[in-house]
Amino acid sequence: MTKTSFTLQATDGLARTGRIDTPRGTIRTPAFMPVGTAATVKAMMPESVAATGADILLGNTYHLMLRPTAERIDRLGGLHRFMNWDKPILTDSGGFQVMSLADLRKLTEKGVTFKSHIDGSKHELTPERSMDIQRLLGSDIVMCFDECPALPADRDRIAESMRLSMRWAQRSRDAFGDRPGYMLFGIQQGGLEEDLRAESAEALRAIGFDGYAVGGLAVGEGQEAMFGCLEYAPGQLPEDKPRYLMGVGKPDDIVGAVKRGIDMMDCVLPSRSGRTGQAWTRRGQVNIKNARHQDDPRPLDEDCTCPACRNYSRAYLHHVFRAQEMISGMLLTWHNLHYYQELMQGMREAIAAGQFAAFEADFHALRAEGDIASF
Ligand SMILES: [Zn+2]
Numbered sequence: 001m002t003k004t005s006f007t008l009q010a011t012d013g014l015a016r017t018g019r020i021d022t023p024r025g026t027i028r029t030p031a032f033m034p035v036g037t038a039a040t041v042k043a044m045m046p047e048s049v050a051a052t053g054a055d056i057l058l059g060n061t062y063h064l065m066l067r068p069t070a071e072r073i074d075r076l077g078g079l080h081r082f083m084n085w086d087k088p089i090l091t092d093s094g095g096f097q098v099m100s101l102a103d104l105r106k107l108t109e110k111g112v113t114f115k116s117h118i119d120g121s122k123h124e125l126t127p128e129r130s131m132d133i134q135r136l137l138g139s140d141i142v143m144c145f146d147e148c149p150a151l152p153a154d155r156d157r158i159a160e161s162m163r164l165s166m167r168w169a170q171r172s173r174d175a176f177g178d179r180p181g182y183m184l185f186g187i188q189q190g191g192l193e194e195d196l197r198a199e200s201a202e203a204l205r206a207i208g209f210d211g212y213a214v215g216g217l218a219v220g221e222g223q224e225a226m227f228g229c230l231e232y233a234p235g236q237l238p239e240d241k242p243r244y245l246m247g248v249g250k251p252d253d254i255v256g257a258v259k260r261g262i263d264m265m266d267c268v269l270p271s272r273s274g275r276t277g278q279a280w281t282r283r284g285q286v287n288i289k290n291a292r293h294q295d296d297p298r299p300l301d302e303d304c305t306c307p308a309c310r311n312y313s314r315a316y317l318h319h320v321f322r323a324q325e326m327i328s329g330m331l332l333t334w335h336n337l338h339y340y341q342e343l344m345q346g347m348r349e350a351i352a353a354g355q356f357a358a359f360e361a362d363f364h365a366l367r368a369e370g371d372i373a374s375f
Contacts (some may be wrong), residue, residue: 003179004140004210008243010352014261017351020211020242022140023181024080024088027055027241030258030351033090033266034337035346038063039083041072043329044337047084051307052334053341056088056141058266060152061133064096065123066106066116066222071135079136090141090266092246093130093172093187094150094339104127109164125371139182142215144172146187151221165215168205173207183187185244188237192218192229201236211242214262216328218247227256235259251280251343255363258347270340276335277321281339282334284367287330296375306338307331314375 005099019272020027030149034041034049036057041049045288049057059079064070070183073082082088098105102123111126130145146165169186176184182305186209190196204212214233217226226248234243244264254265270280277289281301288300296314304310307329308317320328350359 004054004183005182006211006240009242010354012351012354012356013259015258015347015351015356016234017259017348018242018263019232020183022088022183023070024086024140025055025265027088027346028348029263030254030344030347031055031059031264032340033253033264033269034271034340035266036083036085036266038067039079039290040086041274041333041337043326043333044271046083048334049085049337050087052155052337053345054337056090057085059089059091059137060124060301061130061137062095062101064137065094065133066118066121066127070133072279074136074138079138081092086309088140089138090185091134091139091143093143093145093284094125095130095146096246098125099150101262109167111145111168112147125369127168128175130358131172131175135176141211141362142176142184143167143182143185144187145211146189146215148189148219148303149191150218151216151219153191155191155193155196158189158193159196162196162200163193164191167201169204173209185209185211185213185242187213187215187246188233189216192221192225194232196275197229197233198236201233205238205348211244211264212237213244213246215246216255217245218249221228223253223282229258230257230262251340252364252367254340254343255347255360257344258351259360259374270336271296271333274336275329278327279332279333280336282363282366283369283371286371287315288317289321290318292374298372298375300335301339304335304342305339308335 004021004022010017018029037060051116101117104112113124118221121247127145134142186204188200190200214224242263249264293314299309350356
């Protein structure tokens with residue numbers, strides 16, 4: 001099979017469930033993509049990531065182009081083989097991280113020149129170079145190269161940046177060419193301005209993409225403003241293509257985004273917080289380093305079927321974090337990724353059954369109860 005397709009299977013209100021089929025496998029939507037920044041989801045073996053139920057990973061163009069370089073990964077058989085992950089991979093375009101991580105950035109119509117945050121070496125990213133890097137990596141879902149201003153920003157700056165991103169979207173489309181089996185997603189910009197979002201969506205539709213991302217959110221605007229934008233932004237994008245909300249989020253952000261018509265999301269949160277002792281459960285957030293867990297023989301979540309909850313007590317998890325043992329981040333990352341995937345599975349089933357509102361009510365009710373009382 002060399003084709004890709006998106007099939008919408010059921011809707012409930014604005015929430016949607018379906019599947020993206022690619023030659024490397026099916027992505028069930030709504031989908032959460034764990035982040036494998038540097039060709040690894042930190043603290044996890046790839047087979048463990050798959051065991052949590054993830055159908056797709058996200059890789060970061062910016063990090064991989066600097067180290068070990070896209071050319072080296074290509075020579076070694078591509079990113080899937082390099083990192084031992086045979087399911088789909090989505091790569092970002094590098095644009096966002098150039099803006100947030102690189103030194104001495106210079107932005108022109110052509111693209112961005114910058115210095116590596118690792119060794120100070122000079123690089124250039126353009127729409128054409130970003131497409132080339134993502135092709136060398138072997139990414140299944142390629143993202144357009146775009147520019148994303150930090151919010152808050154004034155309307156003129158947002159409009160100017162969005163229009164530059166739309167010109168870059170056309171150049172990305174031209175450079176990507178015709179590649180059966182691979183998908184190219186456009187990225188909507190326009191900040192929190194409804195008319196600019198509409199203009200951006202119109203420009204992207206005219207070019208034509210395999211999927212559409214809502215970009216430029218989760219950059220410090222807060223949940224209320226983000227949901228405000230999601231009241232209209234997904235609806236401006238084509239209904240028959242996947243909609244991807246980049247860089248989101250906390251469990252309640254994810255449920256709220258799915259409710260408003262989003263199909264895909266990614267975030268470092270479950271893996272990053274797993275390494276710092278923060279667990280996400282159906283009852284909200286738990287800091288396992290807190291002394292109240294030190295004598296607690298119960299699992300983090302008795303109903304969770306992940307290895308951390310099946311085989312270890314809160315007291316053990318607390319101990320290994322306090323002792324800074326490597327297994328601490330491994331176990332909690334596993335739990336967090338498992339919880340996120342279980343949340344997605346729950347939403348997929350609820351949408352298919354026409355029960356999303358009840359699912360959402362239960363989700364919030366259990367979180368409002370909070371963590372179980374101390375032992
Ligand atoms: Zn668990």
